[in-house]
Amino acid sequence: MNKTDNKIKKSGLGAKTSRRLGNAVVYIILCIMTVVWLFPFFGIVLESFKTETKMQTAYLIPKEFGFDHYVKLFKETDFLRWFINTAIMGIATAAFQTIFILMMSYTLSRLRFKGRKLLMNFMLILGMFPGFLTMILIYKVFSDLGLTLNMAPLGLIIVYCASSAMGYYISKGFFDTIPKSLDEAARVDGATRFQVFYKVIMPLSKPIVIYTILMGFMAPWGDFMLSSYLIHENSQGMSVAVGMYEWLSKTNMNTHYTMFCAAGVIVAIPVTTIFLLLQRYYVEGVTGGAVKG
Amino acid sequence: MMLMKRLTDLEYLKLNKFQAFLYKLKLFFCAIPAWFVSLGKGIVNFFVKCGLGIKNEFVDIITTFTKGNWAVKLSFLIFGFGNIYYGQFLRGILFLIFEVVFIGYMLVPSGGIYWIKKCNFFQTGQTVGTVQGGFQYDPIYDTDVWVSGDDSVKVLLYALLSVIFIIAFIYTWRLQVKQCRICMNITASGKKVKSGKDDMKSLLDDQFHKTLLSLPVTGILVFTVLPIIYMVLIAFTSYDAKHDGYSNLFSWVGLEHFNELFNFGKGGVGLAFGEILSWTLMWSFFATFTNYFLGMFVAIMINKKGIKFKKLWRTVLVLTIAIPQFVSLLYVSKLFNSSGIIGRLLIEWEWLPESLLATKRSLWDDPVTAKILLVIINIWIGIPHMMLMATGILMNIPDDLYESSKIDGAKVWQQYTKITLPYMLFVTGPYLLTSFVNNLNNFNVIYLLTNGNPLNTEIGTAGGVSVGSTDLLITWLHRMTLGSADTQYYMASVVGIMVFLVVAILSLVVYNVIPSTKNEEDYK
Numbered sequence: 016m017n018k019t020d021n022k023i024k025k026s027g028l029g030a031k032t033s034r035r036l037g038n039a040v041v042y043i044i045l046c047i048m049t050v051v052w053l054f055p056f057f058g059i060v061l062e063s064f065k066t067e068t069k070m071q072t073a074y075l076i077p078k079e080f081g082f083d084h085y086v087k088l089f090k091e092t093d094f095l096r097w098f099i100n101t102a103i104m105g106i107a108t109a110a111f112q113t114i115f116i117l118m119m120s121y122t123l124s125r126l127r128f129k130g131r132k133l134l135m136n137f138m139l140i141l142g143m144f145p146g147f148l149t150m151i152l153i154y155k156v157f158s159d160l161g162l163t164l165n166m167a168p169l170g171l172i173i174v175y176c177a178s179s180a181m182g183y184y185i186s187k188g189f190f191d192t193i194p195k196s197l198d199e200a201a202r203v204d205g206a207t208r209f210q211v212f213y214k215v216i217m218p219l220s221k222p223i224v225i226y227t228i229l230m231g232f233m234a235p236w237g238d239f240m241l242s243s244y245l246i247h248e249n250s251q252g253m254s255v256a257v258g259m260y261e262w263l264s265k266t267n268m269n270t271h272y273t274m275f276c277a278a279g280v281i282v283a284i285p286v287t288t289i290f291l292l293l294q295r296y297y298v299e300g301v302t303g304g305a306v307k308g
Numbered sequence: 309m310m311l312m313k314r315l316t317d318l319e320y321l322k323l324n325k326f327q328a329f330l331y332k333l334k335l336f337f338c339a340i341p342a343w344f345v346s347l348g349k350g351i352v353n354f355f356v357k358c359g360l361g362i363k364n365e366f367v368d369i370i371t372t373f374t375k376g377n378w379a380v381k382l383s384f385l386i387f388g389f390g391n392i393y394y395g396q397f398l399r400g401i402l403f404l405i406f407e408v409v410f411i412g413y414m415l416v417p418s419g420g421i422y423w424i425k426k427c428n429f430f431q432t433g434q435t436v437g438t439v440q441g442g443f444q445y446d447p448i449y450d451t452d453v454w455v456s457g458d459d460s461v462k463v464l465l466y467a468l469l470s471v472i473f474i475i476a477f478i479y480t481w482r483l484q485v486k487q488c489r490i491c492m493n494i495t496a497s498g499k500k501v502k503s504g505k506d507d508m509k510s511l512l513d514d515q516f517h518k519t520l521l522s523l524p525v526t527g528i529l530v531f532t533v534l535p536i537i538y539m540v541l542i543a544f545t546s547y548d549a550k551h552d553g554y555s556n557l558f559s560w561v562g563l564e565h566f567n568e569l570f571n572f573g574k575g576g577v578g579l580a581f582g583e584i585l586s587w588t589l590m591w592s593f594f595a596t597f598t599n600y601f602l603g604m605f606v607a608i609m610i611n612k613k614g615i616k617f618k619k620l621w622r623t624v625l626v627l628t629i630a631i632p633q634f635v636s637l638l639y640v641s642k643l644f645n646s647s648g649i650i651g652r653l654l655i656e657w658e659w660l661p662e663s664l665l666a667t668k669r670s671l672w673d674d675p676v677t678a679k680i681l682l683v684i685i686n687i688w689i690g691i692p693h694m695m696l697m698a699t700g701i702l703m704n705i706p707d708d709l710y711e712s713s714k715i716d717g718a719k720v721w722q723q724y725t726k727i728t729l730p731y732m733l734f735v736t737g738p739y740l741l742t743s744f745v746n747n748l749n750n751f752n753v754i755y756l757l758t759n760g761n762p763l764n765t766e767i768g769t770a771g772g773v774s775v776g777s778t779d780l781l782i783t784w785l786h787r788m789t790l791g792s793a794d795t796q797y798y799m800a801s802v803v804g805i806m807v808f809l810v811v812a813i814l815s816l817v818v819y820n821v822i823p824s825t826k827n828e829e830d831y832k
Contacts, residue, residue: 038612048621049624052688055640056631070647122521126517126520134521134525140812141528141532141533143808144804145749146532147751148785149532149539151535152465153535155461178532181532208513212516239755239756240751259634259638260634260638268642275639279639282632282635283631283635286631286632287627287630287631290626290630298699301693301700302696
């Protein structure tokens, strides 16, 4: 067997055909994967246009196309309210979380001070606790302060941002790659540490800043765990995730299923567009930072 | 500690593959006792260090007192007096304000001491808070009205805050005594001490880390550390839906709930915990490694020479990251329902286990098929992450390695096992660990797909909380704290502490075993 294999490889023609064969197999696998990957997304879009029914059916392609569910979404439900809430949370989280993470990661990467290692180990250990148990206390305190239900978005922004600096790893990994000699040169020229941060490092950090902003913006759209503590009952402060989850509960499923699809499409469009536009930075963040841990 | 003779390089190379493997295995297991010994030594060292540190602090305080002048001595009582005496007005006044606020807070009628007394810290059998609320006859309304007593939740929180305040007080006292002495020494040597203006300036320069860290660290302390300490305390109380602290005070119960963990009888928490823990570990293992290898495989395929539209394939896969999980996962979970499109097809084609087919149920209704389906759908959602990462790493492997191996007659599979895989494993060691831990706590996938269902009928309920057969520890916690009338905060705390222990031990072991954390410089 081995000998014949080698012979095929040695003759130029054989190598070419075998490579072509290999590529064909790869193309087939990739095509199948594409179908599997895209199927649910086509499904949800198609189902959202079904005007003839409100529940799950045995077929995918609508018998009558129409925008009924989309219209209903804005006329009969509070979906717009939820959407705005979540968008506000996304923007605020993106802003504050980025500031916090940059402060923390820059300090840990660039400045040397007493207790630096201790702080890093402390945060590492802290991260091993199941974070959402903190919500037992936070929910109690927030409900006394009036930061739940109608005001839940504000409460959630605080929850998302306050401890966000614990996720400093990826951007610290990025800062570690900027040569230290830049700092030193600036210091020799008489810049304070603040000026080094503001005038030397920040302009170089565009990719990681955008990555952090992107992650902050995406967080509230996908979060269900934390928001389900602060938001319940039908309140003004509902977020899309919690609200739409209710639509698929056993009692609502038969009346809201297609509505869920329509809402899902509307939620997915802006978030996905932003993500795909900034994809390059996401890839940089994931490949650069995650490996260093 | 050597239990086994180490072979020299030459001897090692003489072994055949199987012997070499055995040798490595033996080495690994023989190293375990030594590892525990070094861990023990580390712990002992830590305590010795702490002891020495405390001793040094005391010695330092005493010498400061005996050698200091009257101003230093007075600052043992009046915070910041020494600072002010030596001209550091800003610091001195801040210290003084802190002391005044502290003493004031502790002594006012409903201040620190009041709360700490009320809380009965760790006295088994005592309630948290002392006044039980209840209905009392009110002559004005001529009916029973609710007269609120203490709220245990608040009592415990305020008491905890007061204790933290006391610790901060002691620390600040020590800090200002130290600073006094430094000031004294500086003045004695004829130099000038730093003024308030200098302090402010240095906050943007050599003390810049304090400025940058103040906000994030405060956030972490208030919103993570404090709630976690609180949560740990809850594990020693009886805080649940019935004893919610307001209508019924909860009380200290000692280690009772931890003993529950060892109750392996019917309805015991131990049984359920063991079951869920084993599924959690199994899930995490499968989820991590299927994603890891399949993701790597996909990345290699897309990276293959001669494959066109690389960007397109990647973008298609990345869609599952881009679209919010609750949309995609909820939709997919409904697809497999008995009324969903795929679910119906499976019934029609009779591609289901018979027990399910007979009653026309879906894959989600059987524990085993539900678990398998979970892992499969997790592949769908998880591969893209790994694919992106692997793509970046694969590009770093020098091409000439592959070319020279090709000339030597290596086949694709050999190239993979001898070049690609070792490199990947080396570089992604820490990533594997973090993704394993993330999967242990993968709330979204489980909750959105199955919500922990189907319920585990064999176990039924554990300590009053129902147990789902696809529940991870984290979704079980969610069930306990947000489920329904049987909310059990104390059990959630206990399980939470256990999750911490599992993760901590796992990380500790793995970090000691994988190579990339130890000798990063050695490679190549």
